[in-house]
Amino acid sequence: MNAPLLAASGISKTFAGKGRRVAALDKASISVARGQTLGLVGPSGSGKSTLARILMRLVEPDAGRIDFDGTDLLALSGEALRTTRKRIQMVFQDPLAAFNPRATVAGALADPLRVHGLLGRRQRPAAIAALLERVGLDPGLASRAIHEISGGQRQRVAIARALATRPDLIVLDEAVSALDVSVRGRILELLVELQRKEGIAYVFVSHDLAVVRAIAHSIAIMDAGTIVERGPTPDVVANPQSATGRALVAAVPRLVVGKSD
Amino acid sequence: MSMQLATLRDLSVLYRSGSTTRPALASVNLDIVAGERLAIIGESGSGKSTLALALAGLLPDNAERTGQIAWPGLGRPPVPGGDIGFVFQDPGSSLNPVLRIGEQIAEVARRHLGLGWRAAHGRALELLARVRIPQPKAALAAYAHELSGGQRQRVAIASAIAAGPRLLIADEPTSALDMVVQAEIVALLDELVRADGMTLLFITHDIALASGFADRLAVFSDARLVEAGTSAEVLARPQNAYTRHLIGSHIDLATPPLIAGATQ
Numbered sequence: 001m002n003a004p005l006l007a008a009s010g011i012s013k014t015f016a017g018k019g020r021r022v023a024a025l026d027k028a029s030i031s032v033a034r035g036q037t038l039g040l041v042g043p044s045g046s047g048k049s050t051l052a053r054i055l056m057r058l059v060e061p062d063a064g065r066i067d068f069d070g071t072d073l074l075a076l077s078g079e080a081l082r083t084t085r086k087r088i089q090m091v092f093q094d095p096l097a098a099f100n101p102r103a104t105v106a107g108a109l110a111d112p113l114r115v116h117g118l119l120g121r122r123q124r125p126a127a128i129a130a131l132l133e134r135v136g137l138d139p140g141l142a143s144r145a146i147h148e149i150s151g152g153q154r155q156r157v158a159i160a161r162a163l164a165t166r167p168d169l170i171v172l173d174e175a176v177s178a179l180d181v182s183v184r185g186r187i188l189e190l191l192v193e194l195q196r197k198e199g200i201a202y203v204f205v206s207h208d209l210a211v212v213r214a215i216a217h218s219i220a221i222m223d224a225g226t227i228v229e230r231g232p233t234p235d236v237v238a239n240p241q242s243a244t245g246r247a248l249v250a251a252v253p254r255l256v257v258g259k260s261d
Numbered sequence: 262m263s264m265q266l267a268t269l270r271d272l273s274v275l276y277r278s279g280s281t282t283r284p285a286l287a288s289v290n291l292d293i294v295a296g297e298r299l300a301i302i303g304e305s306g307s308g309k310s311t312l313a314l315a316l317a318g319l320l321p322d323n324a325e326r327t328g329q330i331a332w333p334g335l336g337r338p339p340v341p342g343g344d345i346g347f348v349f350q351d352p353g354s355s356l357n358p359v360l361r362i363g364e365q366i367a368e369v370a371r372r373h374l375g376l377g378w379r380a381a382h383g384r385a386l387e388l389l390a391r392v393r394i395p396q397p398k399a400a401l402a403a404y405a406h407e408l409s410g411g412q413r414q415r416v417a418i419a420s421a422i423a424a425g426p427r428l429l430i431a432d433e434p435t436s437a438l439d440m441v442v443q444a445e446i447v448a449l450l451d452e453l454v455r456a457d458g459m460t461l462l463f464i465t466h467d468i469a470l471a472s473g474f475a476d477r478l479a480v481f482s483d484a485r486l487v488e489a490g491t492s493a494e495v496l497a498r499p500q501n502a503y504t505r506h507l508i509g510s511h512i513d514l515a516t517p518p519l520i521a522g523a524t525q
């Protein structure tokens with residue numbers, strides 16, 4: 001097996017709370033293969049979102065190491081960090097909160113291109129149209145305001161924005177949790193299609209084991225700041241070894257045809 | 262024959278803002294049977310929350326209602342908070358942040374059951390134990406922000422049933438919770454309504470979650486009731502294309518994965 005795209009090991013993080021210190025992460029280790037999806041699953045407060053933010057260097061860990069494609073990510077700063085950070089992008093749960101709602105779709109997509117100095121002003125409209133097409137949106141949507149488009153369209157724009165810097169890895173934090181179920185399936189299909197065509201790896205953070213199972217090659221289960229279980233998706237789902245894993249499997253609602261009473 | 266608690270006839274609701282109006286419910290006919298667990302299924306904009314607000318008499322000022330809501334099971338108009346308990350999606354916004362948990366629940370019992378403060382506090386303690394708050398005595402003196410999301414929702418349920426309502430309306434009560442806590446809250450609601458003979462109106466976007474315990478499902482789309490029937494009928498033989506689409510969109514552990522070759 002090739003070296004993983006990303007390997008985080010021994011990541012610890014403590015937040016100072018009211019008169020006490022709260023361990024958000026305790027020696028958590030995960031790895032993400034190139035072009036594959038790692039599902040990071042756990043209950044609220046398990047530390048999965050903190051770990052996701054640490055991978056983005058939005059939060060600095062107290063201890064641990066992150067190797068990203070042969071580079072020590074936590075040792076980077078300045079220009080080197082900016083260059084590497086382009087290759088890791090993030091999509092959040094609530095796309096409306098992630099954007100300035102008055103901004104236009106084109107404006108939201110121009111930001112990363114400008115910040116990372118990717119294209120001159122003149123090439124941007126064509127680049128924006130191409131990004132919209134890659135996520136299955138009509139390029140005519142570019143002039144619309146973010147608050148005018150639907151939740152599903154907004155999440156596609158968020159994915160397009162993440163794609164703008166041609167990342168190797170996208171961290172998706174509960175990215176489909178706020179969507180209507182009928183929209184959710186199409187966004188998942190889009191993610192899978194982008195991965196297949198462009199070889200992007202995902203860290204897919206969710207509390208919903210069933211959704212994770214549908215798109216993740218491997219799963220890491222978190223609880224109380226530690227990774228309690230990890231493995232290939234079919235193994236973890238069919239035969240969970242941890243109490244948390246068993247609780248997550250049991251909690252998935254199943255369509256009950258013919259209710260027994 | 263089963264007794265109707267409430268009947269909705271040709272119920273329509275419009276929201277007015279400035280010179281524009283938006284239909285939120287269009288000509289809904291639905292019976293709510295006393296003692297049943299009825300799930301209202303729909304996605305955003307379907308009208309499912311408007312239905313709950315209309316039943317509870319909580320429609321905002323810019324709403325215009327036409328049609329009838331009758332309460333044959335009560336024989337009189339319902340008293341909100343007394344005959345109808347309401348559990349919202351976000352317990353953080355329905356609980357008062359500056360009142361102790363015990364005071365909030367006791368206040369409901371005092372107002373609607375005419376209990377004195379002492380008896381009302383006794384009732385609050387009993388209810389906190391019923392919704393299985395750990396250390397209910399200590400929780401009486403706690404504030405909402407000191408509890409986890411799941412515990413806050415348990416407190417909101419205790420408060421909603423404090424007056425012994427005939428109808429409990431739970432509007433997406435688990436959407437802000439993780440799935441393990443969601444399963445616990447649904448089991449709790451199911452147990453409480455069975456034990457007390459309450460009628461439950463459970464509003465959700467998740468048809469699978471509803472099908473696990475509801476007697477009947479009513480599916481809403483675009484302000485209209487598109488299909489209603491027993492859970493078994495609707496799931497086994499959905500009559501409406503939208504219902505079939507919702508069932509088809511469900512993802513559980515038996516759904517074929519979207520990726521090929523889930524191992525390396």
